[in-house]
Amino acid sequence: xxxxxxxxxxxxxxxxxxxxxxxxxxxxxxxxxxxxxxxxxxxxxxxxxxxxxxxxxxxxxxxxxxxxxxxxxxxxxxxxxxxxxxxxxxxxxxxxxxxxxxxxxxxxxxxxxxxxxxxxxxxxxxxxxxxxxxxxxxxxxxxxxxxxxxxxxxxxxxxxxxxxxxxxxxxxxxxxxxxxxxxxxxxxxxxxxxxxxxxxxxxxxxxxxxxxxxxxxxxxxxxxxxxxxxxxxxxxxxxxxxxxxxxxxxxxxxxxxxxxxxxxxxxxxxxxxxxxxxxxxxxxxxxxxxxxxxxxxxxxxxxxxxxxxxxxxxxxxxxxxxxxxxxxxxxxxxxxxxxxxxxxxxxxxxxxxxxxxxxxxxxxxxxxxxxxxxxxxxxxxxxxxxxxxxxxxxxxxxxxxxxxxxxxxxxxxxxxxxxxxxxxxxxxxxxxxxxxxxxxxxxxxxxxxxxxxxxxxxxxxxxxxxxxxxxxxxxxxxxxxxxxxxxxxxxxxxxxxxxxxxxxxxxxxxxxxxxxxxxxxxxxxxxxxxxxxxxxxxxxxxxxxx
Numbered sequence: 001x002x003x004x005x006x007x008x009x010x011x012x013x014x015x016x017x018x019x020x021x022x023x024x025x026x027x028x029x030x031x032x033x034x035x036x037x038x039x040x041x042x043x044x045x046x047x048x049x050x051x052x053x054x055x056x057x058x059x060x061x062x063x064x065x066x067x068x069x070x071x072x073x074x075x076x077x078x079x080x081x082x083x084x085x086x087x088x089x090x091x092x093x094x095x096x097x098x099x100x101x102x103x104x105x106x107x108x109x110x111x112x113x114x115x116x117x118x119x120x121x122x123x124x125x126x127x128x129x130x131x132x133x134x135x136x137x138x139x140x141x142x143x144x145x146x147x148x149x150x151x152x153x154x155x156x157x158x159x160x161x162x163x164x165x166x167x168x169x170x171x172x173x174x175x176x177x178x179x180x181x182x183x184x185x186x187x188x189x190x191x192x193x194x195x196x197x198x199x200x201x202x203x204x205x206x207x208x209x210x211x212x213x214x215x216x217x218x219x220x221x222x223x224x225x226x227x228x229x230x231x232x233x234x235x236x237x238x239x240x241x242x243x244x245x246x247x248x249x250x251x252x253x254x255x256x257x258x259x260x261x262x263x264x265x266x267x268x269x270x271x272x273x274x275x276x277x278x279x280x281x282x283x284x285x286x287x288x289x290x291x292x293x294x295x296x297x298x299x300x301x302x303x304x305x306x307x308x309x310x311x312x313x314x315x316x317x318x319x320x321x322x323x324x325x326x327x328x329x330x331x332x333x334x335x336x337x338x339x340x341x342x343x344x345x346x347x348x349x350x351x352x353x354x355x356x357x358x359x360x361x362x363x364x365x366x367x368x369x370x371x372x373x374x375x376x377x378x379x380x381x382x383x384x385x386x387x388x389x390x391x392x393x394x395x396x397x398x399x400x401x402x403x404x405x406x407x408x409x410x411x412x413x414x415x416x417x418x419x420x421x422x423x424x425x426x427x428x429x430x431x432x433x434x435x436x437x438x439x440x441x442x443x444x445x446x447x448x449x450x451x452x453x454x455x456x457x458x459x460x461x462x463x464x465x466x467x468x469x470x471x472x473x474x475x476x477x478x479x480x481x482x483x484x485x486x487x488x489x490x491x492x493x494x495x496x497x498x499x500x501x502x503x504x505x506x507x508x509x510x511x512x513x514x515x516x517x518x519x520x521x522x523x524x525x526x527x528x529x530x531x532x533x534x535x536x537x538x539x540x541x542x543x544x545x546x
Contacts, residue, residue, distance in 0.1 A: 011112075011137040015039045017459070018131045018141035020117050020397070023051015024098070025147035025432040025448045027107050028072065032456035034110075036463070041139060042107075042147075043131065045116035049102045051149050053095045057179070058172040058195055058384075059202035061091035064338040065443045066283070067228065068236050069254040070094070072101065073244040073449060080237055088225045088338065112139075119398040120144055122427060127469055129428060142468055145455060146394060147432045150440050153392040155505065157190075157383045161364040169364075169381040172199060182206040182380060188369060190361070191384035192218055197337040199384060201345045208350065211376060213369075215356040216497075217326045219307050220339035224282035249520040253438070253446030256285040263290035263299030275306045287332045294332060294491050304331040314343040320353055329496035335440075389499040390435045390513040391415050401426035414511030418472035418480050418536060419526060421451060427471040430455045436484045438519045440500070446519065454526050458534065467539045476536025488512040 017033050019026045022044035033040035046054045063070050067084035082097060089097075102108050116134040123130060129144035154173035162169065170180060172195035187207040189200055192214045204210045236243050247254050257278070263271060271290075278286045292299045308325045315321035324343065326334075345351055359373035368378040388396075391411060399407040402425050410416060410425065417423050420437025421430055432451045433439035439447050462468060488494055493516060494501065502508035515522060529535045 015041050015141040017143045018139050019145045021147035022049045022111050028452045042111040043115040050095050050098045057175040058199045060198035063089050070445050121400040143428045145430045148393040150390045151387040153388045153396050155385050159364045164366045165364050166366050167379050172384045184208050185379040187380050188378045189382045194337050196384035197342045201341045204345045204351050210351045213354050217324050220337035221286040222282040223338045223340045247446050251518040253442030253519040259288050259291050262292050300330045316347050320346050330492040333493045333496035334498040388505050414509040416481050418477040422472040424472045424474045424477040427469050435513045438515050438522050441514045442519045469540045471538045473536050487517045
């Protein structure tokens with residue numbers, strides 16, 4: 001009730017910065033605004049902080065980046081005091097961490113929860129962003145920072161007959177906060193991406209029978225998850241400065257082992273030995289076993305064949321193993337999954353796998369679902385069908401810039417941005433980890449901190465130099481768009497029908513959404529642009545512009 005009262009009392013005020021999203025990005029942006037002495041408010045549809053970790057509470061949900069890497073680095077005391085329990089943190093622990101940060105820095109007093117943003121429009125005369133919520137409240141700010149996340153708009157199931165299903169159905173990205181008990185139930189899981197691979201082993205432990213409906217098998221690398229030992233943690237905490245510095249300038253934004261040798265330059269024996277060594281380490285380091293896995297199809301096939309063999313070693317039924325071996329995309333070009341007992345789950349007598357390539361789903365029925373070959377009866381259905389990634393969360397808001405131009409129209413054929421941070425025609429609007437930035441190709445925490453710090457440094461520069469309007473130049477934007485495409489074309493990623501290219505959403509333009517270059521090099525580019533007085537941007541004051 002206090003939160004509601006606070007919201008009603010300050011709606012309509014003018015702020016320096018209006019921030020949309022109270023996940024890791026929005027919370028850090030608020031903290032940085034306070035340090036600059038700027039007034040700021042954060043709007044979020046959720047009931048509390050956490051972003052993706054507030055909504056994604058499905059069984060088995062956890063991070064796919066090591067815990068010690070997946071955390072804020074801006075405060076040394078925070079780094080030292082927080083204790084992670086596992087190599088890969090489960091959702092509940094990450095959410096506890098986010099809540100701890102919000103409490104520690106007293107962030108909630110400037111966050112308005114239960115405030116879903118539906119539109120944001122730029123008033124040129126007032127040099128003001130007007131941000132409107134579903135409740136009809138308007139929040140105004142000189143600057144607007146979209147901290148909406150990359151995977152925050154769940155893809156809605158659009159199967160015929162869903163409204164007639166008698167049992168409960170769930171989306172992994174909108175999981176009930178009270179949890180779900182599948183004990184003794186016949187359950188269907190539709191989808192085998194990251195959330196499917198994480199939830200399927202856990203649901204299988206409860207369900208009377210679990211039927212998995214797979215359209216496209218995905219590659220997975222082993223997590224080898226374990227409790228973090230005191231010595232392992234101390235080694236990092238005693239050298240946190242170097243640990244963080246390595247991540248900031250690495251190719252992928254985390255402390256993984258990189259490679260600078262080609263898969264062609266080693267013998268067959270050495271190649272297999274190196275794959276085995278990386279596999280034993282687990283996680284995304286497998287993807288960088290050789291420097292050209294992501295760009296050379298022949299080397300990539302070697303990695304794919306190695307992964308296929310690992311699947312066949314773990315799955316007892318050869319036919320099921322074959323179904324689980326991806327063959328329609330290069331290794332790593334769809335989001336790699338980090339698995340815990342996923343493949344072993346198919347050895348359970350209460351689990352079966354169905355191939356949607358052979359028999360697609362025709363409709364949901366009152367008692368289950370029907371494919372082109374068979375009727376199935378289920379007590380509950382879980383849709384692990386993912387998100388409208390990267391552009392979706394931004395285009396879900398009606399954003400209008402100069403002259404009333406809609407972002408939806410500008411991006412009709414794909415995103416156009418400068419650095420994934422700013423959009424020409426939309427002054428004073430920043431997008432944290434936006435399309436055409438490294439974002440989902442990195443440790444998101446590194447990407448978030450880099451963007452938030454770049455934006456806050458920019459706002460400080462604006463203050464110091466008497467500016468209050470900044471906009472990406474059209475020429476700089478187009479050059480960045482072209483550069484994104486050129487970098488993507490040096491890789492194998494365009495060959496996969498993935499959410500990286502929007503292929504999971506019907507009608508979405510097929511464009512590589514994240515920047516595929518090195519995170520460290522991208523960071524240098526951003527720093528150089530800032531050091532040159534924000535090259536490629538147009539800076540002015542509202543008075544002079546008028």
